[in-house]
Amino acid sequence: MNTSPAAILVFAQSAHLDAAQKGLRGSEALFDQLTRQTLRKARQTGLPCFHVGENEQQGETFALRLYHAMDSVFRQGFDRLVVIGNDSPDLLTETLLQAAAAIGPAKAVLGPSGDGGVYLIGIHRTACSPEVFLQLPWQQEDLFEHMVHWLGEAGNHPPVILAPRMDLDTLSDLRNWVGTSSIPGSLLKQLAKGLSKLIGGIIAPRTPACAPGYALLPCNKGSPVR
Template structure:
């Protein structure tokens, strides 16, 4: 059992499953790098980090799997829990540290996304009502609004962080790409490789008889 009372849960599946369900064929290495970078940012916050992927998740629905994952961490003595995914590349360690401070003041913390979801959920153990939490409209466009009402229903006080983009589809990756971003970084180079090969992969997927003879430059780097 940990002696600390605050922790971060990275709730993220393997790159293979994530890419498949998000329609990001060819984006597995990019997603793996997203996960690795998110985990590194979380560890730099100076808290215990729990990564729960599909191998450790239990439950039939998304809400059940997330709720069970959170409950398993609360049961280890954690009182203040931040939950993040792997698909918000603009999330920073400083934001995580600030969110933990708000949690430890007794507040519930949410980081909204432009599509109505969240990139960060911070809930104190005393405000975590499992039965109602798992029934929230997970993966729906009204999730953030529902979370606000849910917090009031369990007696919590909300603090809302600035909105960030989350990468739920290839189009989101295209929108995130910007000349001002990190040209030399491994993540950005993997993103460019994925976006450059995506139209070809789509043609192969839509037409199994398509004859693929193309060379796409790619810097493999370290495997994950």
């Protein structure tokens, strides 16, 4: 078992900025609930948990802001870090623990999302070099592919690949997600309220285009974390 220190970083901005940047104005309550749910799951692991929002982020680009957030946690003495956003609502606490346990100096963990990005990055402090990290195609549809190549080269073992999950970046993503059976009642209520504001009508749960497991991955577009 890997016994080196591990932590979880929730890299998620405010609900107001989330809704604005995703073009989903009126869904602030939903994104606030998503962040609360994500932090609750992260804390249930028993691992140290850090939440970095836009007020704590540093850098002009997404890559710089993410790197600085990760580096700030590593500098506190943690060797292993699991990075997630707030927009993968079916992410499980057990998955976070699995990812943390699998990380090693030459072993990373990736959770692929349906848009070609990642919903989870598990990485060791010694592998997080800014020279390559900052050059990755962040917020692009080939991010996962590039990360697999990066983490698998230079003598490292191929990364551990988790089960794919969708993330919520568009109205279509939200509609697809409504049909899943794993949505908590409080979150479903906020979802229905947010959707009704967005399109001016009531949205009834329906079968999602991507069922749990997401065999049909291309359901959404956008970044895994913002």
